[in-house]
Amino acid sequence: MTAADTNPLIVLGKITVPYGIQGWVRIHPFADDPLAWAKMPQWWVAAEKGDGAADAPLAQWRPCKVKQCRWHGDGLVAQLDGVPDRNAAEALQGFLVGAPREALPATADDEFYWVDLVGLDVVNTRDEKLGQVAGLIETGANDVLRVASEDGEERLLPFVAAVVLAVEKDAHRIRVDWEKDW
Secondary structure, X not given: OOHHHHOOOXXXXXXXXXXXXXXXXXXXXXXXXXXXXHOOOEEEEEEOEOEHHHHOOHHXXXXXXXXXXXXXXXXEEEEEOOOOOHHHHHOOOOEEEEEOHHHOOOOOOOOOOHHHHOOOEEEEOOOOEEEXXXXXXXXXXXXXEEEEOOOOOEEEEEOOOOOEEEEEOOOOEEEEOXXXXX
């Protein structure tokens, strides 16, 4: 591994349960277009270690060649190299699936990887700081920003155009139509 390999990976999803008896696993994707990253020949997997797992250096992740991958129901199923049977697949339950940023497809101007939003300041139209993005929640209908203020209060803001007016990555902020007392 080179020094560049110590950069954190982008967490793409989580292995949930085995699928069948031949070592396939079911993956819950954390991305809107999982079939785009499903085409990558190699993923990285690591045991989840709480909220900081996405920041784990590459050395704590292990490469895993993707033999086959396809969309099935509400998620992906994949067969990974070195996972020959159901017992081996069960051992991967709860593992995170990630990839280096350079291996991922580029995002459009109005698309973002969640990791790029975490830590951004959230300000309303009055330039009042509501806090920082602590994480995101996938609800099915739309994603939700978890915004933590300096006083420990947490707000949940829907990540929809009516609320999120602009994501200004260069300015390290998200501008929202949301009042402090809501």
